[in-house]
Amino acid sequence: MKNDADRARIGLVSISDRASSGVYQDQGIPALQEWLKSALTSEFETETRLVADEREAIEAALIELTDEKQCDLIVTTGGTGPARRDVTPEATLAVATKEMPGFGEQMRQISLHFVPTAILSRQVAVIRETEGHAALIINLPGQPKSIRETLEGLKDADGKPVVPGIFAAVPYCIDLIGGPYIETDEAVCKVFRPKSAIRPKSA
Numbered sequence: 001m002k003n004d005a006d007r008a009r010i011g012l013v014s015i016s017d018r019a020s021s022g023v024y025q026d027q028g029i030p031a032l033q034e035w036l037k038s039a040l041t042s043e044f045e046t047e048t049r050l051v052a053d054e055r056e057a058i059e060a061a062l063i064e065l066t067d068e069k070q071c072d073l074i075v076t077t078g079g080t081g082p083a084r085r086d087v088t089p090e091a092t093l094a095v096a097t098k099e100m101p102g103f104g105e106q107m108r109q110i111s112l113h114f115v116p117t118a119i120l121s122r123q124v125a126v127i128r129e130t131e132g133h134a135a136l137i138i139n140l141p142g143q144p145k146s147i148r149e150t151l152e153g154l155k156d157a158d159g160k161p162v163v164p165g166i167f168a169a170v171p172y173c174i175d176l177i178g179g180p181y182i183e184t185d186e187a188v189c190k191v192f193r194p195k196s197a198i199r200p201k202s203a
Contacts, residue, residue: 007043008180010036011065011074011135015088016142017053026050028077031144035151039167042183047071053079058091066095066128066135072179073170074135078142080123088139089124096126096137100173103138106166107150111141113163114149125166127177134177136170152189161190168192 014028029048036044047069049061058079065071079088093099103125111118123139140147153165171182172193181199184191 006180007045008040008073008174008182009047009069009071010044011047011049011062011069011071013049013051013058013061013065013074013076015051015053015058015076015078017085027144028142028147031147032075032077032140035148039151039184039188040182041185042181044182053085053087055087055091055094058088059095062092062095062128062137066133066137067130070133071135072174072177074137075140076137077140077147080121080139080141082120082122086122089122092124092126092137092139095128097129097134098127100125100127100136102169103166106164107140110150110153110163110165111146113154114146129177134179136173136177136179138166138170159187164192165189172197 012029012032014026016026018024029050033046047065051057051061062074065074076088079086104123107123108118108121111121121141125136125138128135128137140150151165151167153161154163156162167189168191171191174182175197
């Protein structure tokens with residue numbers, strides 16, 4: 001189990017046939033990196049992977065990032081629709097030891113405020129456990145705007161949360177599976193932890 005003082009290690013996986021083959025510039029990983037830099041106040045490092053819409057390649061990336069790179073959190077973007085090439089949820093479930101269905105439910109609830117086709121999204125979240133380590137793996141949408149909305153949630157004109165984003169629950173989940181203590185900028189994303197789990201703010 002990792003020492004609490006360790007910085008968070010976050011895997012970012014963009015899944016796209018065209019981006020992985022160089023047809024166009026990937027937008028998923030830069031969007032995720034930008035959001036994490038704005039939201040996290042505790043130290044973290046990232047491992048990035050750009051893979052094609054191939055189940056075996058996605059599974060291999062998720063296994064490597066968990067088992068070898070010891071990522072605490074892995075976020076994927078892309079490949080979660082109903083098209084035949086969209087196999088990210090199947091690959092994610094294949095490497096899982098636990099399903100976390102609440103994440104997918106909340107992501108669709110957020111997206112339904114914007115588009116009725118949110119019901120077509122199949123994002124899932126899981127935990128992959130190995131001896132002495134575990135990672136939370138979350139599938140996110142492919143569009144940068146949708147990535148931000150899903151992570152942050154919906155806010156009113158004054159910036160107050162209306163529907164919580166999924167990241168509000170991520171740090172406490174990481175606590176529970178033995179990972180490092182992640183803190184955020186509350187103006188971007190306010191984390192929820194039970195009072196008994198809250199630590200003094202780091203310097």
